[in-house]
Amino acid sequence: MTPVAPIATLRAATWEDALEETLSSATHDGFGGDLIVHSVHDHVVNVQCFGGLIALAHDRLDDAPWTIRIPASGWPTLRAQAGDRVEVEGVPGDGHALVVHSVAGSVRIMLNAADRWTPVVDARTPSTTALRAARTALDAFTSPAAITPFGAASAQALDAGVERLRAAAMALLHGAATAESVTALIAEPIAQPVTEAARRLLGLGEGLTPSGDDILTGLAFLAAHPGFGLTAILEPVTAAVHDGDDSTTLLSLVTLRAALTGRARRRLHDLVTALIVGDNPRIVTMATETAAIGHTSGCDILTGIRLALDLAETARTRAPIPTATPQIAPPQGEFS
Amino acid sequence: MTRHIEIRKNSYLDSVSLMSMSTKANAVDGVTLALLGMATPMNKEVLLNVGVSDPAVDAAKPSDLMVVIDATDDTIGAAIEAVNDILARKNKGSGDAAEVRYRTLDGAFSEVADTNLVIISVNGAFAAREARKALNAGKHVMIFSDNVSVEDELALKTLAHEKGLLVMGPDCGTAIINGVGLAFANAVRRGNIGIVGASGTGSQELSVRIHDFGGGVSQLLGTGGRDLSAEIGGISMIDSIRALDADPETAVIVIVSKPPAEEVADKVLAVAGAASKPVIVNFLGSQRTESGYANVTMTSGTKPAAVAAVLAAGIDKSTLDLHALNIPLIEEVRAKLVPEQKYIRGLFCGGTLCDESMFAALDKYDNVYSNIQKDPQYKIGATDPSREHTFLDMGDDDFTNGRPHPMIDPTMRLQRLAQEANDPEVGVIAMDFIVGFGSHDDPVGVTIPAITEAKAKAAARGQHLEILGYVLGTDLDTPAVADQIAMLEAAGVTISSSSTNLGLLAREFVAKGDN
């Protein structure tokens, strides 16, 4: 209903590989649903698509799953508002374009094959020395103490949740080392506590991606790298995320799903590679950048990664299996 | 005490905003507690645990924002309003409906009568055309965009000259007009020194040194880096010198540029020589020491240029803190370095700052490599490893390659710092930190962890790695220079007081006995 034609054309700086498949199905005949702008932030416009989200991000942000980076010069042109219609166009030669129809005018974003970013799972195995060194390097990046009342109110539950997940995962990993197939474990009660513990973290805490989700993201992303020997916890965590639609925000779910398949912001990939090869300065650099994500999100992701490193290290060194999951103490006292 | 509970449907505030709003809401007068969180089942439990239970909360979905406000009975109304206000302001987002925006320059000119300058930072392919429209409408132009052709630049500048208008740029990053900083600029005192710069960070450095010496700036005009080439012939530079000469508020004129084409230098100096005011010239790296004109002084660096300017502007020499080179410091640092630590690595955001330090090193050493070296034998690319003395202008196109400038995004430089620290032959790493309009909010803060790590790495192999920093900015900038310096010092970084000193100190730190 706007007299403005879709003529402002931008070329995406980069876009993630996996979008190819998503967009191809969107241009197939019989595809009924429209894409809609879900939410607009200063440097990100999220577009709802097939129950997931595609992010249009300012190119000052790094590559990420389901993300299309827009050059800084073009960013001001994109003046989308929540609810704007987004169209997927096929482009001759198998390419795609997204057209965002805003009141201020329509913008076509060209996704050229040359600009695609393919996240790669670094499948190498880190040495035990590298694991220990990485764990130490990351100790500098603990989450800051909560400064808001809500943050403080959820902190205790978060700590307890992480410990519960740690214990459950440890038990599973020791079981997994002997089990023939991970799938078989799902039926066993040994995997169930991990799912339960993950559920207790989903949607817990502050922020648009609540802290608990960020921790799970860090853990899941590392676990998706086979060299760390944590693949056994992927399935139970996936199970928690799979039926987590009512548990947390859409943005969290999308991020978690990607992490479980080994896809995350580019800086996280760089961080994991540094962890694997034991390049400490680079670990510090990339952890600094990771910590810069959101307000507490980055630090929470690092908490998840630290948890994963702990698990990987102790699993290798055959630490004793905890005898029981720790009790979660109810929060004490009146909140003031 | 009254409790107000509100569920805001489908509210997608990013985490940083959510946090800042939560902090603000808790600071509202009368509010004893404000809880903001996404309405996930786990977060509802958190609320239950602190005694908040309400059917509205039970019914909320994970995509909704829960707002709980506790306030005293007499303030609850005002508190709710204040919190809603905070939320509403954010909700408007960047597309503030009240903003009037124009689709075309002609439209803007006809609706707003008194516009006099157009700042153009659209893609270079479109910049020339918009600039031409502005000039044809009688407006001055600053073109921040690069990738404008030489032909277009010449045509625009010729047109501007004919119309008596100013074209700053293309690729002009810095200007101060009537005390207002445009694009990348620092907050400096107003005064009687006019600056014309063909280089952005060189102009910034001059304005900051002048401010530091107690002087002030009347106008800072940029010309763009190509203005003094043979093709353009210094059209903007010459028009700017004449304008400053005619400006009653300007008493002294300073010019800063990389060395111009020879015939253009002659032309510019002739115009400067014809001016009625003292003109201080700094052609960085040029061998010329005599201008041939009584009122025109050639200087060897940005700091000497600033000193000459403030003296010509009437500031008493005895009041100047010239920050002479700290010889004991040099001795001290030399003593800490082992014999094999022979080399400087300069990692720069500012092109002119890189130039100036590199030229200082070239005065003493031959084996100086850089991505901006003219001599192909000493030129290295962005992906090449550093060799011997290496000075990198990380804001140059081969480094940025479509990424944001390191003044905005320090990522590339952090990575490079980590690399350089691995080299046991490195004695000094020199770095600039630029604050002010346009720049990163906290350039030092984002670099500190990498600095700490670099020093630790050297220490692990039994070496002291000297990190030498210079913060370009003034006490009026945000963040203030003093705060940035304090953070660097706390991390064991040696501070240089100017760009000129940065080059000299780095050079002397690694000098060995026989040099």
Place this chain on the structure above:
Amino acid sequence: MSINDLFHNGLKPVNLGLDMFADDLKAQGVDPVLMEWTPPGGGDPEVIAALSRLEDPANASKIDAANQVALDRILSAQPFLEGFGQAIDTVPGMTAKTILHAGPPIEFPRMSGPMKGAVTGALVFEGLAKNVDEAFELAASGEITFSPCHEHQSVGSMAGVTSASMWVHQVTNRTHGNTAYTNLSEQLSKILRFGANDQSVIDRLNWMRDVLGPVLAGAMALNTDGIDLRLMLSQALHMGDEAHNRNVAGTTLLIQALAPYILESDFTTKDKREVFDFVASSDYFSGPTWMVAAKASMDAANGVENSTVVTTMARNGVDFGIRVSGTGNQWFTGPAQQVVGPMFAGYTEADSGLDMGDSAITETFGIGGFAMAAAPAIVALVGGTVADAMNYSRTMNAITTGNNPNITIPALDFMGVPSGIDVRKVMETGILPIINTAIAHKDPGIGMIGAGITHPPVEAFQQALRALADGIAI
């Protein structure tokens, strides 16, 4: 202004590009003018080069002068309804085996479903084929001459199919002496112009040929003064029409002017009664009348050397074509667009044919979509809000040469309708002309299924701009 004036006046900057610079200016207490900028010409370098060429001050002044001439002709045109006649007797170049159609030239096989339906229906109506199947064969045989209405001083609503024995309006622009033609409204139901072609359609066409046409022609034969359509159009806008899709007032005014002469004519009361009933059956009756009034006005503006004013916008259901004053009869085309708006019950967007018809001559002239602010009630038909309708008219000022003081919009403080679309401005601003129009079913034989808003394809304007830049007389 000199450089020194800049130093001595307050800085009032326009920020074109990065918003962060504007934020820093605000932080320093300066209030920058903000831009909503998009790359001109859709970012196509060739188009930008062409635009720059036309913007050269020497060229621009020549073009501005030419556009003023074209605009003056549009504004000073005085279209008068002079009478009605059969196409074969009146329309230039009409033959018994010619079919005129809407939009730019198109051969039969490429025609859209509705246009094929209309063409075959017309062949049956003319007795050139016994039935629709035979008509398809004949249409494809090469025996029939197809030609755009616009190339015969005519316009045609929707499919625009006009054949030899159909009756047409004769409208003369008394200022410039040119005449234009268009056929009669079939009113709104299952009709030929929407591609319907069953027996009920043919029966109606027969009645129009045998009764309606002769009655109207007879009436106008008695009216030797003619009817001043510009005056009537101006009144209709003041009464809430935009004269493309809303014609409630215009139809009332027109039949009021015709009625005394119809009564005075020698036809039977039964015939007259049928004519009045027919007119009353749909408000659209005067729709073609405003189209032909616009056509008579726009033709006068064609052929002004160097002018970038658009004189034709027309669609054949496949291509959208425009013609520009300075390039005369040359068509510039792009794909016809989807029309977006409310559909009649039972239909979805998937059923809709693409934009079709010569009716966009109304927007080219400055009414229709351009005058939506005069007709807030139209939003019920084409969708949107009253505020949208107001905005459409205001927005069109950004791409037109001037306003028509003879046809005004009361709600916008009697602003004249925006007139004289300038190709340069369309490319510069990225704002395309707004058209409100009916939606035909994509298949032949069904008819109108909704109405809504659309715009021309940007390609047509890009081509036109390049041709204008190539042809600019230096």
